[in-house]
Amino acid sequence: MSSQARSPRKRSLPTAAALKRALHGIDLGRVVRRLSPGETALYAAVVDPQLARRVWLLQIPMLPGPYAGLTLWRLVVIERWLEPEHPSALLAHELVHVRQFHEQGIVRFTFDYNKAFAAGLVTQRSWSKAYRAIPAEVEARREATRWAMQRSEAPRSVV
Numbered sequence: 001m002s003s004q005a006r007s008p009r010k011r012s013l014p015t016a017a018a019l020k021r022a023l024h025g026i027d028l029g030r031v032v033r034r035l036s037p038g039e040t041a042l043y044a045a046v047v048d049p050q051l052a053r054r055v056w057l058l059q060i061p062m063l064p065g066p067y068a069g070l071t072l073w074r075l076v077v078i079e080r081w082l083e084p085e086h087p088s089a090l091l092a093h094e095l096v097h098v099r100q101f102h103e104q105g106i107v108r109f110t111f112d113y114n115k116a117f118a119a120g121l122v123t124q125r126s127w128s129k130a131y132r133a134i135p136a137e138v139e140a141r142r143e144a145t146r147w148a149m150q151r152s153e154a155p156r157s158v159v
């Protein structure tokens with residue numbers, strides 16, 4: 001088939017060559033990866049290593065708005081490159097959400113999270129205040145802070 005015979009819609013799809021050019025230099029093993037055994041041990045204080053081993057980490061520098069991280073069930077999206085050996089309070093925070101999802105179930109966690117957010121929007125009339133007041137966020141911030149402080153007090157005791 002000649003290229004003239006194709007519909008304009010088909011021609012507008014990216015070609016394999018264009019995709020290859022767009023992905024040039026991007027190591028997909030870094031974009032999407034599992035946590036390393038060292039990482040699951042590193043974050044054991046916030047999430048059980050057995051559960052942490054089931055997490056997919058997607059690292060893309062293009063999350064919307066002010067979000068630096070986002071967790072959906074066992075998918076953690078963070079907007080920066082994290083080397084496995086580099087401790088991150090952001091990742092600790094997101095892993096608390098993985099644990100919350102696991103403990104409460106997708107439906108219950110999502111419902112309670114959004115209900116608290118909606119209630120906060122009504123009472124606080126501020127997107128960021130409502131977000132920060134969600135109990136799951138309060139817990140994740142508290143535990144990630146505690147995790148980071150324990151690391152700074154005894155940096156050699158963890159991994």
Ligand SMILES: [Zn+2]
Pocket residue numbers: 093094097136137140
């Ligand atoms: Zn959070």
